[in-house]
Amino acid sequence: MARLRKIDAFSVVNGCIMALLVAVFILPFWIILTTSLSENLQVQSNGISLWFQGFTFAGYIFLFGMSDIFIRSLGISLLTSFTAAALSVIVCTAAAYALSKKYLVGRKFFNVFLMITMFFSGGTIPTYLIIRGVGIYDTIWALILPGVASTYSILLLRNYFYGIPEALEEAAYLDGANDLQLLVKIFIPLSMPMMFTIGIMTFVGKWNEWLPSLLYLGATNKSLWTAQYVLRQMLQDMQTLYGSSSTGSITNAPLITAKNAGIVIIVLPLVVLSPVLHKYFASGLIAGSVKG
Numbered sequence: 001m002a003r004l005r006k007i008d009a010f011s012v013v014n015g016c017i018m019a020l021l022v023a024v025f026i027l028p029f030w031i032i033l034t035t036s037l038s039e040n041l042q043v044q045s046n047g048i049s050l051w052f053q054g055f056t057f058a059g060y061i062f063l064f065g066m067s068d069i070f071i072r073s074l075g076i077s078l079l080t081s082f083t084a085a086a087l088s089v090i091v092c093t094a095a096a097y098a099l100s101k102k103y104l105v106g107r108k109f110f111n112v113f114l115m116i117t118m119f120f121s122g123g124t125i126p127t128y129l130i131i132r133g134v135g136i137y138d139t140i141w142a143l144i145l146p147g148v149a150s151t152y153s154i155l156l157l158r159n160y161f162y163g164i165p166e167a168l169e170e171a172a173y174l175d176g177a178n179d180l181q182l183l184v185k186i187f188i189p190l191s192m193p194m195m196f197t198i199g200i201m202t203f204v205g206k207w208n209e210w211l212p213s214l215l216y217l218g219a220t221n222k223s224l225w226t227a228q229y230v231l232r233q234m235l236q237d238m239q240t241l242y243g244s245s246s247t248g249s250i251t252n253a254p255l256i257t258a259k260n261a262g263i264v265i266i267v268l269p270l271v272v273l274s275p276v277l278h279k280y281f282a283s284g285l286i287a288g289s290v291k292g
Helices: 002-036 040-046 058-065 069-099 107-119 124-133 151-162 166-174 179-190 192-207 211-216 227-236 238-242 255-290
Strands: none
Touching (some): 002 255, 058 069, 069 107, 069 179, 069 255, 107 151, 151 192, 179 192, 211 227, 227 255
16 A cells, blocks of 8 residues: 555656646747737737737738748748758768678778768868869758658668568568668568658758758858748848838838747748657667667
8 A cells, every 4th residue: 555655656756747848838928929919019018928918810911911021931941841851851861871781891881981970071161172172052952852861760761671580681682672672661661660750850850950051051042941941030130131012111120929920930831750769769769779
């Protein structure tokens, strides 16, 4: 009985701690949501609140009505994120398959070489010079290609490949399959959770990036700005980003609620996708880290 009471007490304390942590993590997002749907003047007068201060969509209407830059930036973010995720899965899968083969010449060297890049990166300036040198500066490829070949993703997938039984490979070779057929028909179908995990990590990383828009695009090339960079510009200086509206000065607009509306819209895709993709992400990450 004493043991049962001890377990129950632990469960209660653990439940309270978890509930507190959930509140701490959710509260900022809830405040941003309520602010985005509140009256701008009331927010200016009363400050932030846990509840709506005059429910209105004025911030969202202003955000989409003032200029097409925000809508266009969402499209650019979706395009770059999905494209980078697809390319990352393809590149990392091919590299991991090669590195998982014991007969690969120089296999140990390549593995060590990749490991070194996890601890020492080239840095911002060399990356900028490379992007300039290969001719993709001020193009959408400058937002997509950097980071596509992730060492971490390659090693996770390589470890996953180590766990695939060699008997499957031997049977495929006896049937006349080559390496490409072996990869496509055996390794890829068996590795979908891990590949899905790599795609998720790349998508989220690209979706949250704003620095490449600053470094790798021309100052006047607003057509390729990502949503995160537009949001950064909004938070810093809405006047410079949007200029004056046809109906009056932007200083009279619902700037506070519009900024919070922008945050809600940009965070929303990740919030919606997280519960759906969580089980694939967790299972793939764990499998890739323990096999081999």
